[in-house]
Amino acid sequence: MAGILIDKVAKQFGNAVALQEISLSVADGEFVALLGPSGCGKTTLLRIIAGLEVQSSGKVVIGERDVSALKPSERGLAMVFQNYAVFPHMTVFENVAFGLRMKGAGQARVEAQVHKAAALLHIEEYLERYPAKLSGGQRQRVAVARALAVEPAVLLMDEPLSNLDALLRLEMRAELRSVLREAGTTTIYVTHDQTEAMGLADRIAVMHGGHIVQIDTPTTIYSKPATRFVGGFVGSPPMNFVNTTATAGSARLGGITLAAPVDGPIILGFRGEDARLTDAASGLPFKVKVAEPMGSHLLLTGHVGNDLARIVAPSSTQIDAGTMLGLALDPTRIIWVDPQTGRTHPGA
Ligand SMILES: Nc1ncnc2c1ncn2[C@@H]1O[C@H](COP(=O)(O)OP(=O)(O)OP(=O)(O)O)[C@@H](O)[C@H]1O
Numbered sequence: 001m002a003g004i005l006i007d008k009v010a011k012q013f014g015n016a017v018a019l020q021e022i023s024l025s026v027a028d029g030e031f032v033a034l035l036g037p038s039g040c041g042k043t044t045l046l047r048i049i050a051g052l053e054v055q056s057s058g059k060v061v062i063g064e065r066d067v068s069a070l071k072p073s074e075r076g077l078a079m080v081f082q083n084y085a086v087f088p089h090m091t092v093f094e095n096v097a098f099g100l101r102m103k104g105a106g107q108a109r110v111e112a113q114v115h116k117a118a119a120l121l122h123i124e125e126y127l128e129r130y131p132a133k134l135s136g137g138q139r140q141r142v143a144v145a146r147a148l149a150v151e152p153a154v155l156l157m158d159e160p161l162s163n164l165d166a167l168l169r170l171e172m173r174a175e176l177r178s179v180l181r182e183a184g185t186t187t188i189y190v191t192h193d194q195t196e197a198m199g200l201a202d203r204i205a206v207m208h209g210g211h212i213v214q215i216d217t218p219t220t221i222y223s224k225p226a227t228r229f230v231g232g233f234v235g236s237p238p239m240n241f242v243n244t245t246a247t248a249g250s251a252r253l254g255g256i257t258l259a260a261p262v263d264g265p266i267i268l269g270f271r272g273e274d275a276r277l278t279d280a281a282s283g284l285p286f287k288v289k290v291a292e293p294m295g296s297h298l299l300l301t302g303h304v305g306n307d308l309a310r311i312v313a314p315s316s317t318q319i320d321a322g323t324m325l326g327l328a329l330d331p332t333r334i335i336w337v338d339p340q341t342g343r344t345h346p347g348a
Pocket of ligand 1: 013017036037038039041042045
């Protein structure tokens with residue numbers, strides 16, 4: 001097993017900067033998700049760690065070894081990509097055995113490792129089948145089993161569940177989490193799906209424009225986003241942001257007054273489920289435009305002043321479009337954002 005150190009890694013493709021200087025340290029056995037919108041550099045960073053792409057500057061250390069100049073096969077890692085290649089002409093057993101055979105493992109070790117990985121991924125009963133006779137989810141598990149069978153120190157995964165339907169993704173997510181915990185594998189997992197990152201990772205590195213903008217536990221990323229971008233990208237519905245002005249250390253918004261960290265223009269951030277509905281006069285004024293019953297809750301979309309906000313109310317709530325309500329906020333569950341920089345005020 002091994003930790004990973006990414007030290008000031010940058011990448012340009014011609015004149016285009018794909019990665020600014022990125023530094024990231026992943027502990028032995030830790031699961032880190034790289035999360036961000038399309039084009040933010042997630043795949044490029046993963047390919048550099050894998051050795052499939054050469055960084056323009058910086059280095060990659062796995063365990064104690066600087067692997068920056070090593071070939072992928074010399075780095076002691078395994079990969080599972082979005083378009084997982086299972087070999088159609090090989091049985092599931094031979095697919096799972098593939099990496100071991102490439103490494104020249106003897107038959108006894110191949111047998112033992114294939115059965116161990118197959119048991120972890122619950123594919124033992126399919127070992128003699130060919131991939132054509134498997135479902136998409138079963139094929140995906142074969143690809144993961146093949147990666148785990150070599151007992152890699154490091155596992156790199158790039159959107160490995162994106163080809164699966166919603167229910168299967170949910171099942172595989174839970175399965176992957178427990179399998180990798182059990183194996184103690186250091187994992188870096190690329191996704192643009194924030195629920196997947198929240199559910200799987202010990203820590204999430206949120207990427208934007210070739211930078212890591214925040215790296216922390218899913219809970220902290222969710223409740224204390226470092227920037228407006230992170231608050232808006234993580235969580236469904238996204239965090240709400242309301243423009244206001246603070247004077248003499250507080251911001252007055254309709255019927256509520258909140259202590260603010262600085263005077264002048266400032267943005268209030270809060271989560272839709274942290275607002276309690278109250279009457280218009282005693283809360284933050286909220287005009288409902290759409291009320292959507294979601295089953296588990298009622299999703300209200302409307303305006304606070306000129307800003308759009310989404311509020312999560314109990315499913316039993318009866319509210320019509322056009323209603324003027326008030327929102328009560330818990331001051332410990334809000335953030336303040338600097339409108340110039342988009343960054344959260346420290347301690348807010
Ligand atoms: N081989 C390449 N040549 C030129 N530009 C590239 C190359 N590979 C990636 N890029 C650019 O680098 C940037 C980062 O791409 P990357 O694939 O790492 O993003 P991503 O976050 O993984 O996106 P996605 O989720 O869409 O895969 C993008 O602007 C992309 O167009």
